[in-house]
Structure formats: structure tokens, C-alpha cells
Amino acid sequence: MATSSNDPSRHRKLALIIGNGAYSQSRNKLYYPANNAGDLSDALKRMDFNVTTACDIAEQEMNKLITDFIKNIGNGDLILFYYSGCASQVNGANYLIPIDDDKIKCETDLQFFGVDFDRALTRLVKKNTSYVSVFILDCAQNYLLASSTATNSTVKSAGLQKISPSPGVFVQFACDPNQMAGRTSQAERNSLFTKYLLRHITTQNVHLVEIIQRIEGDVYQESNQKQKPISMNGLGQNQQIYLNGKIKNTKDYLTDEQISQEEIIHYNQCKEYYSSTGKPLISVADEVLDKSIGLKSPILKIGIDEDCSKFDVNDYMSQFCNKVKVDANIFEIQKIQNGSAIMTLSLSDKIESNEKKRLLTLIYNSCNDRLQNDLGQIKTFFLFLGPEESLRKMQKHQAKINLNPKFNRIYASGHNFWQGAISDGKDRGGKPYYCPIGWKRWSFYVTDNFDQKFSGWCIGYHGTKFEYGLSILLNGLKPANIAALGAGIYFTPSIAYASHPRYSEVKAIPVAARKNFKSGKYIQYVLECRVHPSSIKRIGCETLAAAAKIDPNIKNEDIEWVIDNQNKEIVDFNDPSSPIVCTGLMIRITDEHPGLLPETQWWFAGHLCDNDQCCKLGISYSALQKAIKNGDTCNIIYD
Template sequence: MASNTLDGIWSVKIVYLPSSVTVQELANTFNVPFSRVRIPKVQQYNTYYAFINDFNSEQVARNFADQWSGSSVLGNIIKCSAVPRKDNDSLPYTPRFIVRTQPELSEEPIISEEKTYYEECKQYYQLTKMPLVSVSDEILTDNLALESVSFKFVIDENYNEFNIENFLSKMCNILNISRNDIDIRKIQKGSVILELEFMKKFGSGMKKIKMKAIYHAITDKLREEMGKQNQNSGHTYWTGALQDGRDRGDSPYYCPVGRKRYSFHVCDNFHEKVKGWCICYHGTKFSFGLSILLSGLKPATAISHGKGIYASPSIIYVSHPRYSKVREINLSEQSSFFKRGKYVQFALEYRVHPKYRKVVGCETLGAGKTIIDPNINNNIIEWVIDNNNKDIVDFNDPDASIICSGLMIRVTDNHPMFLPESHWWGQRASGQKCNIIYD
């Protein structure tokens, strides 16, 4: 019998959704393009469900499903599962929302006076955790006509990772205004400077009345809520190699699913310094990781591929207990640091220029033909980095062949051997499950 499953294409089915949910809300929740989300017009089961399409492998789809299953969407606890995509999963669908694309950045430079003022605003926010709100005198003066009203938001966030419509939706809810009353005038870098025109369709008198109402409504409590909108508490996820325009050398950068990343301040011009440098990982104990950060990195003593520093482009590979020790969390630490987690693993994120990569070799853990990482072949999963004949590589050395750029942490509610991505570790008891803890 012929199958209508598309080879190599997988979806994640989400059930127990509220019937009022929209494509845009799901896209925002799961941080995926709305084009990948499909809500069937005809719901065939007792539960409301949707699909997120275009996962390039079953493993990637399962990882996504494991990551989000048990999460809340508009108050409903959802369940996710990986399923082969059917032909009708990609049928055209008319979404129940207005599609607004991310506007282009303005080429207009920011004048020095503005930069100075924005730095002062940033310092104010760091001290108070509330945004500094300034209002022109024209808003409060009755004898001046108000021909136009503009809002300017300065958001300390990378433009490429900033969801403008999501931000505006939250601001409109906080300020009790309609999104349809706002037009985006321009967006500038620095990090994101968003200029909006407000209430174009209203006359001068009504504009002034509405703006006065908003001004008097901006209490300290409201400013605290506004400040929270600049704190990223969601998950970043993508499938396949990340295509964000940054030069990370000749090795694709795949999403380190299930890990929290804590970035390190390396230098002020970090992205310029590491332009063309690849991302790789080094599994370790937490105590060893601290020692590496404080004292530097020693070359490996087990040298299957020769002398040097060993790393891998695969976060899955370095999470094997041989490299990244699985540590059971004490009860006191569960409540203080890791909340509901019971096990934790650590890995270091490195940046290395391809010219310092001496060897690209095969795995050395005896996995054989078992696929370790669906994105990276077993034959190119271990790297040896040139230590330039140094006993210890100091990350602070401007000529260092390798830079430590972040700490990767994975917290789980059971031993990570029961995670789907750990299937290659070896024998494990059947019937047990493991979930990644994000809070």
C-alpha cells in the first residue's frame, strides 16, 4: 500500500489546546515561524490540536516534543508527540490573524546626544529595574495643538532575536491601547530603537486626551510590568543549521536543545573577534569547569586522535557521562538552585578558529553505527585543537587558539540516560522517562 508520509519530514502534534488559540499565538509560544504552524479546520478528535511541521528528522521532532510537552498554552497543559508528516499537514491554511512582517532597519545613524541619553536610561533601569519614562511638555500643555504623537522604545536586545509584534502586543495590553492605533515609523540599531506613531486617525484634541490618560496611568507598578517585558524568559529553538547571517566558520551551529546557556563576557567587540570561529563543546564536571575558567585549559591526557585540546561540535556527544559527569542534586540544592530538578550536567561552550583545528576525527566511545547526533556524522564528531605547545591555554591570552564563551547546563527530573537523545549510551531500563527542567 502506498504511503502518504513524506520521507525525512516530521511534525509535532500538540493536543489539549484551547479552542480559541491562533496560529500567531502558537508561533510566538514555540518561537517558530507561523508558516510552520497548522491548526486543522476540521478537528477530528475530542481534544483541540495543532501541528508544527518541517522537522528534518524524527529525533529532532522528538526532542522538540519532549521539551514542550507538559507546558501551558493559554492556561491549558498540553501534550506533544512526534509524528510523520502527512501530505494534508501542509495544505494551505488561512490563519486567523493579521500577518505583520518584521520591518527593515533604518540606516539613519543615532546622534551622539541620543546615545548618551540612552546610556543614562540603561543605568537607571539597572538600578531600579524599571524603564525611565520621559514625556514632552506638549502632552501636558492645554494651549498647544498636538498634531502628531510618537512613542520611542529603546530595548536592550539583539534585533535579530527581537519579536516586534510580540513586544507591541504586550505593551498595548499594559497601556490599554489598541495595536491598530500604532504605526511603526522606523527601527534603528542600538540595540533596538523602535519609533511608533500613535493614533493617526484621531484629531488633535482626542490625541491629547488619550495621551494624558496614558501618562497618568503610568504608575511605578506599571513601569515594573513594562520592565519585565525586556527580560527573556522563553526558550530559543530552531531546526537545522542556524541561518542568522553571522560567520561561525565552516561548522554549522545547531540548536543545543534542552540546555540553558550562560554566556561569558569575553571582550567588548566579541562578535568581531570571533568572526569565522566555530562553536564547539567540552563536557566536564562543574568543579573542573570552574578550574578551567580560572586557571586555563590543559591538553587532553587520553589522545586517541593525537595531542591537543579535545572538543566536539555536538552537545549531544559531550553530554555522555564519560565527558560530562551526571551529578545528582541534593535536596537542599533542588529548592535553592535547581527547583524541581534531580540531576544536572555541565559543559563549556568554546569558540575556535578552523586554522587551529588539527584533527576532525571519529567518535571514540564505541557507538559504532549507532547515530549519536542526527546533525553530525559519527566520523567528524571529535575535534583536536592545537594548544600551540602550551601546557595550559589561557583564555585571556589574546593569541589563544580557543576561547570559552559560555556555560551549558542541563537539568532533568530523572537520570539523563532515559532521555531520547541518550539512546546511544547503552543498556537502560525500559519504561522509564526523563524530562528536561527549564525553570
């Protein structure tokens, strides 16, 4: 019984209220069911329910009443069925007891002269398959049967049998299945459960499950833990049903607050990433992942690629929480930026600080490729988890990511070219810098006093898959925790090594876009970085099992570097205080597959596979082998 809307204003609200207390057998008379039924009917009418009420009715009348009510149900109605009176189970089936109970001499008679509640529930639910049906049974006192072994004595019938509700059905018992509470004092107008039902059910804009939780807590406390109401919930995990009041819509959260230029730049970059990959750009603050840092006032900031005039916040939140697998009740919507769909959520004040941190960590760690694709399908282009101040700081850094054309370079004969280690007098941490032949650098602006800031820093490379490149630039890099040379950021002084398809995806350029790349067919990206020598934890052997020399200038045994991530879960490449800073994007464009280049033939002497989760070849391995066998060649395209 899934539904696209939890807004009660979009659904007709029908209620059937029955109160039976004037039983023929005096030992079972109850004084409060009529009060319960009348008081609840009045409350529901004030909540715009169309209410049918009946008190003290016999078996035939009761069955007819239920049948007539079912006939009036339309698919998509919000249904509430309430019964106050005696009830019992026989052979696992629940029976509501009409007032003409003089026919009931033994437990078996309940099957013939009681009203089969389970059957009534099934019939009712079949008429309402697209929305919600709520059943409340206040049958907390035992029905007494005449004893078959002793004159003028009685035995207690069995309590109610627990129900497994179908989707979209919510069942509430006033006490535990198979248990009954003591008799209610005549000084009370209502039974204990219905007293608190009446107190809470009219609360506006509070969903059904929370209302029931409040009732259960109050009943359990006042009964000194003797009466424990029980819920059987078939509602969807994130399906919030409001009995009273209209839930807020997008327009109720809109704000005209001005957003900064840094925010605009960041959101536009996130949209570019989303347009390219179909996935949201997901960021998390250090305070969320670092156990040693306290977490204050965390938020979720979500960007949805939809105009506010068309955005349904309730539908989106239902889908978002379902995909992330969290209870929608933990969130409170703070605002939605007018003119866009940038939404700010906070975590409920009822949640302890440590629990907030755990929940955000859980959400972030669950954001694998599959979940990112799922979020992309509901037009999510951006997600941030953590304090808003951390987001502003991150956006401020990222707004400074600008291309610095003055230092763009083409590394090839006739352009920028040198043989062996460069000798230009600059301090690069005592590590040689070799010409990255065949690549073009798009330089980033990092700081005005670049040479002074990065004097003594080494140059190296970090290969990246196409969809991760912008994500790394905007969000930072998550260090490897389990890897051949230990935890840290993997880095290499060899662009030849960084360009292997395990690290740098070989991306086929769509035919329509090739005119923008001088008719190139394939493209690869590698990040050019600076790293301080003191941050190099380990220098080790390549990890591709290469049986050939990878780079003519660097030994295979010294080609893999591990950089200290300073105990950070995410290392921001754009933060000048970071141990590793991205200074440019290296691009190689070829007219055929780069696996045909002479300098990439070492790929075939080590690990290379068709598994897209490992090596992003851009074509099948067999097709590449066939091209080599045919003697096909490849050329690098320069501007």
C-alpha cells in the first residue's frame, strides 16, 4: 500500500467507531465503551473525519455495520477503525464480542456468535490498497466465560492474538497480545488507553507513529508498567501519516536569504559533476569522521536539480530516506533556498550529540556507487554532512579553484621539453622532476606566492577515474585504509605509472564531442600535485606486478609513494595547509586507444583486466589485444 503522498488533505478520511459495553451477561458489562466511542467520534469530526459511530450493538447489526462501512470505502482513503469493548481469540483468530453475548456459553461459541475481526480487517484492506488503514482495539479487559467445571464460577477467555499487518496497515492493541489489564475504575470516564488516545490524537502535524508512542508511554507509566500497549506497524519505513492537519509543503520552507558567491560557484560545480556522472557530489566535514573532534549543530545540505515551483519536498524526503535507509523522523527541514532547491536539514533535538555523529557517519559510509546512482535518480546533485561553518569554509577554498592559463603547458618536443631531471635551480624537495611527455597541463591558481609557498615541495601525480576527478578537487581524497604499502594517500613521481587504467580511466570521447578535442577519440586525466617531503611515509615498489620497466627515469622499486594523511579521513587538495595540494590537471588526448602507444606497452607486462571496477580501459581487453595484433598505432593530439 505504498503512496506518493502522506498529506491527509489529499485523501478522504473515514472512521468507523464501535463501543460495546451493555453485555447481556452482567459479569462482562463495561461502563466506559460508549463514552470512549462518543468522545473519540467528536474528536475525529473536529479533525475532518467522516465518522460512523455505533454503541451497544448485537451481532447481526455489528456485521451489517462493518459491511456497509466497507462498501463506502474508496481506494486511497485514510481509514480509521476503532473498537472498544470485549474481545478474545480462538484458535489464533480474534473476535470482537457483540452485546447479545447470552449465546456465548463456551470459548467455541465465540467463533459462531462473535465478529471475526481478522476477516473484517482483510475485507476492509482489500478496498484500500493504495493508502493507509488504521485499526485500534481497546480491549484491555478479560471476557469472562462460565466455568464448565464449577457452578457460579467463571474462567477468563484468551487475550488477543498478535497480527502481522500487510503493507499500509497499522494495528494498535491497548495492551500486549495474550494479556489483559485490570478493570478500569468507574470514577474514570474513559478507559486508560482511550484517555490518552483522546489526549494525543488531535495533536496537529504530528505523525501517527509518534502519537502512538506518546500514548504507549503514558499508559505504561500510569498503569505502573502493568499495561503495555502494542503496535503492529505495516507502514513503510519512511511513510509518515498525519491524522490531523496538513503537513508542510515546499512553499512553507522557502527563504529569500541571499547566498554567497562562493556558494553559487560551488553549487554550479556540483551540477557540472552531476551532469557528467549522474551522481551527486557528496562531502563530509572532518568533525563527522574524526572521533577526537566534537560535533556541534550538524546539518545535511542537499541540492536537488529541480525548480522550487515544481519541487515536492514531502515526496523527495520520503524517497531520500528510503534510499539512505534512515527514519525520516530524525530530520527537521530548516529551509529551502527560493529560486533553487537547496535544502537544509537539521537532526532532531531529541537525538544525542554522539548519536548524531554516528548517524551522519553511517549515511556517509553508505554512499557507495549504487546509492549515489539512486540519489542521482531523484535529481540529487549535492549532499553535505556536518556543521554549516565547515561547509562555508570548504566552499571558500573551492571558490579559489581557478585555472591559471599563464602556467598551462604542453609537454612535447617543440613545446616544453627536456631530457632527464630538470635543472632550473628550483628546490623540489631533493626529488628529480622529469618531463611528463605527451601530456598537457591545465594549471590551477593556488596562491599568489606560489614559488615561495611550495619551495622544497616535490612534484608528483595521482591518477583518477573520470567521475572522481572533480569530486576529488571539490571534496578532497579519502585515503586508502587497506593497501599494499599501508594506509595513506598513494602518489607517484611517474606520470607513466599514474596513467595506468587502474588509476587513470581511459575515457572514450563521444562522437558528438570529438570536434572539441581535435577529433581525439580517447582522453585520460591525472592530477598534478605538490607534496612536502616530510609527509612521505614510505617509498616502495609498484603494485601492479609489472614484469617490465615502467618509467625509464624511475626504478620500479621506488615508484609508489605513500603520503601521510595526518589522521584526516578526507584530505582537501585545495587547502594550502594540506600535506598534498593539487596544482594542475594533466590531460592526454589520443586519436586511438592509448594502450597502443609505445610508452604504455608495459601495461601488458603487469596487471590489466576487463573488470570495470578495477581497470577502466574504455574498450574490451580483447579488442585492445586485437588492435595490437593488427599493428594499429596511436598518436597523441596536442593543441
